[in-house]
Amino acid sequence: MTVSRVLRNRGDVSPTTRQKVLEAARQLGYVPNKIAGALASQRVNLVAVIIPSMSNMVFPEVMTGISRVLEETELQPVVGVTDYLPEKEEKVLYEMLSWRPSGVIIAGLEHSDASRAMLAAAGIPVIEIMDTDGTPVDSAVGISHRRAGREMAKAILAAGYRRIGYMGTRLGLDHRARKRFEGFTEALAKGGVEIEDQEFYTNGSALGKGREMTAAMMARSPELDFLYYSNDMIGAGGLLWMREQGYDVPGAVGMAGFNDVQLLHGLPSKLATMDSCRQEIGRRAAEIILARLNGEDAPSGKVELTPVINPGDTLRAP
Amino acid sequence: MTVSRVLRNRGDVSPTTRQKVLEAARQLGYVPNKIAGALASQRVNLVAVIIPSMSNMVFPEVMTGISRVLEETELQPVVGVTDYLPEKEEKVLYEMLSWRPSGVIIAGLEHSDASRAMLAAAGIPVIEIMDTDGTPVDSAVGISHRRAGREMAKAILAAGYRRIGYMGTRLGLDHRARKRFEGFTEALAKGGVEIEDQEFYTNGSALGKGREMTAAMMARSPELDFLYYSNDMIGAGGLLWMREQGYDVPGAVGMAGFNDVQLLHGLPSKLATMDSCRQEIGRRAAEIILARLNGEDAPSGKVELTPVINPGDTLRAP
DNA sequence: GTGAAAGCGCTAACAT
DNA sequence: ATGTTAGCGCTTTCAC
Numbered sequence: 001m002t003v004s005r006v007l008r009n010r011g012d013v014s015p016t017t018r019q020k021v022l023e024a025a026r027q028l029g030y031v032p033n034k035i036a037g038a039l040a041s042q043r044v045n046l047v048a049v050i051i052p053s054m055s056n057m058v059f060p061e062v063m064t065g066i067s068r069v070l071e072e073t074e075l076q077p078v079v080g081v082t083d084y085l086p087e088k089e090e091k092v093l094y095e096m097l098s099w100r101p102s103g104v105i106i107a108g109l110e111h112s113d114a115s116r117a118m119l120a121a122a123g124i125p126v127i128e129i130m131d132t133d134g135t136p137v138d139s140a141v142g143i144s145h146r147r148a149g150r151e152m153a154k155a156i157l158a159a160g161y162r163r164i165g166y167m168g169t170r171l172g173l174d175h176r177a178r179k180r181f182e183g184f185t186e187a188l189a190k191g192g193v194e195i196e197d198q199e200f201y202t203n204g205s206a207l208g209k210g211r212e213m214t215a216a217m218m219a220r221s222p223e224l225d226f227l228y229y230s231n232d233m234i235g236a237g238g239l240l241w242m243r244e245q246g247y248d249v250p251g252a253v254g255m256a257g258f259n260d261v262q263l264l265h266g267l268p269s270k271l272a273t274m275d276s277c278r279q280e281i282g283r284r285a286a287e288i289i290l291a292r293l294n295g296e297d298a299p300s301g302k303v304e305l306t307p308v309i310n311p312g313d314t315l316r317a318p
Numbered sequence: 319m320t321v322s323r324v325l326r327n328r329g330d331v332s333p334t335t336r337q338k339v340l341e342a343a344r345q346l347g348y349v350p351n352k353i354a355g356a357l358a359s360q361r362v363n364l365v366a367v368i369i370p371s372m373s374n375m376v377f378p379e380v381m382t383g384i385s386r387v388l389e390e391t392e393l394q395p396v397v398g399v400t401d402y403l404p405e406k407e408e409k410v411l412y413e414m415l416s417w418r419p420s421g422v423i424i425a426g427l428e429h430s431d432a433s434r435a436m437l438a439a440a441g442i443p444v445i446e447i448m449d450t451d452g453t454p455v456d457s458a459v460g461i462s463h464r465r466a467g468r469e470m471a472k473a474i475l476a477a478g479y480r481r482i483g484y485m486g487t488r489l490g491l492d493h494r495a496r497k498r499f500e501g502f503t504e505a506l507a508k509g510g511v512e513i514e515d516q517e518f519y520t521n522g523s524a525l526g527k528g529r530e531m532t533a534a535m536m537a538r539s540p541e542l543d544f545l546y547y548s549n550d551m552i553g554a555g556g557l558l559w560m561r562e563q564g565y566d567v568p569g570a571v572g573m574a575g576f577n578d579v580q581l582l583h584g585l586p587s588k589l590a591t592m593d594s595c596r597q598e599i600g601r602r603a604a605e606i607i608l609a610r611l612n613g614e615d616a617p618s619g620k621v622e623l624t625p626v627i628n629p630g631d632t633l634r635a636p
Numbered sequence: 637g638t639g640a641a642a643g644c645g646c647t648a649a650c651a652t
Numbered sequence: 653a654t655g656t657t658a659g660c661g662c663t664t665t666c667a668c
Binding site: 637649651652 | 653654655656657658659660661662663664665666667668
Binding site: 005012013014017036038039040042 | 654659660662
């Protein structure tokens with residue numbers, strides 16, 4: 001029918017009929033059925049975005065980056081949440097792929113075999129984000145968390161700290177935190193230093209957990225002169241506690257977190273941290289999808305961004 | 319084909335053929351095409367969720383509530399973000415409805431005429447969330463922000479504060495903040511009190527903005543004995559600043575925010591606030607959708623939850 | 637218990 | 653510039 005042509009601004013349609021169709025559509029409150037359209041055209045302008053969590057403060061920013069670039073196109077992001085659970089990731093991925101999206105943006109490089117197989121077989125651009133330590137199915141945009149851990153360790157050693165404690169999420173579920181930890185310990189080892197104490201948590205109010213863990217650790221290991229946190233939220237909690245207790249930060253004890261979450265700017269003192277380039281990761285990933293879909297040559301393989309250390313007020317100058 | 323029956327566990331299929339089909343599907347890496355399925359069956363297990371923002375700290379919690387209940391069903395939430403822009407809301411809504419979802423959960427009661435028309439014409443359950451001050455297209459689950467504002471005003475007056483300053487987002491875009499403000503001023507007026515100073519902001523790091531605005535306001539109006547913030551984030555920023563300046567909170571100056579964001583639990587002192595029931599709103603909305611879809615009788619019209627004041631450390635006892 | 641056939645509401649290609 | 657037709661990959665219904 002001509003109607004289809006009008007509604008998609010395609011082909012030559014006389015302005016007269018065009019008007020008539022538009023008018024009729026409005027009157028009937030017509031909303032086209034994309035399902036039928038997609039089935040017929042074999043094109044779906046959806047980009048599946050699969051992330052571990054929404055309440056994390058890190059993924060909303062990635063989403064912002066993605067939305068910004070997709071906004072000016074036909075493409076629409078559709079998000080799925082995995083809660084850091086591989087089985088759930090598999091399920092969500094399956095569900096999303098069954099809608100035949102035009103591309104997939106998925107967090108991390110670690111997936112179940114089944115998930116990897118699905119991604120590889122989907123025949124669409126697949127961008128794995130956040131991390132570049134590993135082998136992507138297709139392309140990856142992110143930072144090297146191992147390197148991020150190393151860099152922070154080097155900065156800490158350079159500043160003269162030697163007795164280091166670590167606090168973070170229970171390793172295992174969060175591969176990126178694990179890799180940072182590995183890079184961190186590795187670089188410390190090169191400097192002849194070992195982590196003296198560590199503590200892990202699973203959930204709860206991050207700020208509060210940071211306080212609790214820090215209090216417990218300082219009670220247990222008062223000799224520590226540096227506290228490294230797997231994320232800024234628990235780090236900020238720890239910092240608040242340390243300040244209240246009257247510790248000399250960063251003189252006697254240095255502290256650092258990870259992510260550079262904007263949310264915390266405005267706290268009495270600023271935790272040393274490392275920017276994880278979240279928004280740019282989202283932007284770049286969406287751009288690659290877009291380029292691929294337009295048949296342009298987009299960087300395949302890894303795109304590694306470089307996180308920068310922000311010493312804040314809790315890392316003394318070397 | 320029998321295949322279809324197997325993959326959906328429907329109808330009677332002999333275990334033998336069933337096995338064969340399953341095996342073949344696995345081998346081929348077969349992912350069913352939901353587009354075709356949806357078109358044929360006229361059923362789409364998607365629930366459109368339309369919210370103003372993701373980075374807000376309030377909507378992720380609503381999403382959690384929704385996901386929790388939808389998780390155990392066939393239904394999948396699909397989110398769209400409007401950035402508080404009516405035109406964008408219209409566009410996102412149109413886009414989502416054209417996928418013929420099984421239901422819509424949309425924030426707020428204020429929509430463009432076109433949006434309301436689309437919602438009304440969609441012929442699916444429509445739950446407007448967060449707010450109950452107005453007329454829903456179909457059902458609404460939320461709190462009365464006008465009442466929330468009033469209650470807070472009453473509590474403040476009851477505690478003996480009289481010289482009140484207000485800080486919040488620029489009114490207009492955020493209808494719920496506006497309604498709280500209206501309820502607040504209204505209840506103050508009943509007590510013979512008027513807001514003495516106010517300040518609005520548009521964007522930026524909320525904690526930081528709270529600091530800046532508070533500093534500016536206290537410099538301008540040192541006589542104030544209470545500061546009411548439109549949200550906890552700026553309130554927390556303000557509270558940190560007040561503490562640093564050595565103000566006697568809540569003795570000389572009381573303070574309160576809104577939302578009861580979990581994220582802030584762990585700060586040195588706790589801002590008085592009001593729980594906005596976010597997760598429960600999400601849960602209830604999803605439950606209503608579910609019930610409707612199952613043909614059960616679900617509460618149509620408004621479901622008004624009751625937010626509770628949490629006095630924290632910044633509201634002295636009456 | 638299994639197969640065959642008719643559509644779902646569009647788009648694409650081909651008439652006219 | 654407009655109409656016609658054949659699918660897209662499933663589900664549904666009805667036969668067997």
